[in-house]
Amino acid sequence: MRDVAGRTAGRRGPLAGSDLAIFDKDGTLIDFHLMWSDWVRALADGLTAAHGERLDDVVFPMMGVDPDTGRVYPHGALAATPMARLRSALSTALRAHGIKPGAVAEIVAAAWHSPDPVELARPITDLRALFEGLRASGTRIAIATSDDREPTERTLAHFGVSDLVEAVACADDGRPVKPSPDAVHWICRTLGVPEARVAVIGDAPADLRMGRAAGAGLVVGVLTGVGDRAALAGLADLVVPSIAELAPDA
Template identity: 30%
Template structure:
């Protein structure tokens, strides 16, 4: 039976929430938006269209367009984050162990493909993923299950044979609705207590360095 690992990106491959928040601060300041931080609560893991509609006035959206606004914000994020980007501790070692075990990997992110490629290339892990599904290549973003269903399909495995690594409640819901076999949550974006009480993942970790060989066998059993 083939097994696979599906990884979210933001907060899961990289601990980049602070960088996104800095980018939102710069972006929203351009449009005179002051209450963006409060509006962002509860949208972690969702796609740019949902986020932009949450924080921007309809007039701005009509004038500029969702896609152009999202591209503008993500360009700010990549410029700010490039000098400091690095993978979450233990990620590369875990990816190497998965490859040695014959477990294929995919990225399933609500972020745009430009951000996915940016993260994989700057972290030196581009060669570790057999498929990548991004929010701008699907019709519905998380918490809809489409991203993870398509990621499993791209790897030619059943969702039930996939372990999903996530950091956001929307992503955990997406994985669960897709029928993922197991869900491992990273306590990067949200506190461990929130993940436990509201997400109910199978396991919670802070970094991949916590996963022993015994853990790996159990997670993918």
């Protein structure tokens, strides 16, 4: 990791040298495991009900989730794959398991659902206080997520921060997804901020690779989601326990 101590001259906090902070959503702003681990279990139960036998040995490995603990592996599909691609990958895995294509389409359609972006969204910290503090110190706010736009906007509205976020890049916007740098480049063009003045913050290796590929001036890993320190340290300039550590007065 590079030394970032010199970035704070004249401003406060780890993001003092960044004019724009681009945050991931799940696992960074909100509790990843509360929303997604339970979703995988519910999906597996739904597939069982539709098919008549347990398919856990297909679903959990394909998603990259430990069936016993619910832990999401940092490099697994669930860590950073958009919903449409997850559904396609699940169908492929079920066909490879020996289920006929017609039956796969039926049972996936019966079981597939999206997690509630409000009821299951628990913030890592007081998001409005964090965002207001960053903006007051000169750091603008954007979001780049592997989730779709509708649930993302509902989550941001639920936490009362929509007015503080100047750009949101989502998985169903039509751009290449993480770890492609396209979302970062689009946000930077939209807001007129050079990549070298941007911080990218996320919990998964894909988030940090996106920031690196985009040429972000600062790449920050957080330990509140799928990635542990071992998975993130080699990709990040800085690894912090949570986004709460990024507040100007932290």
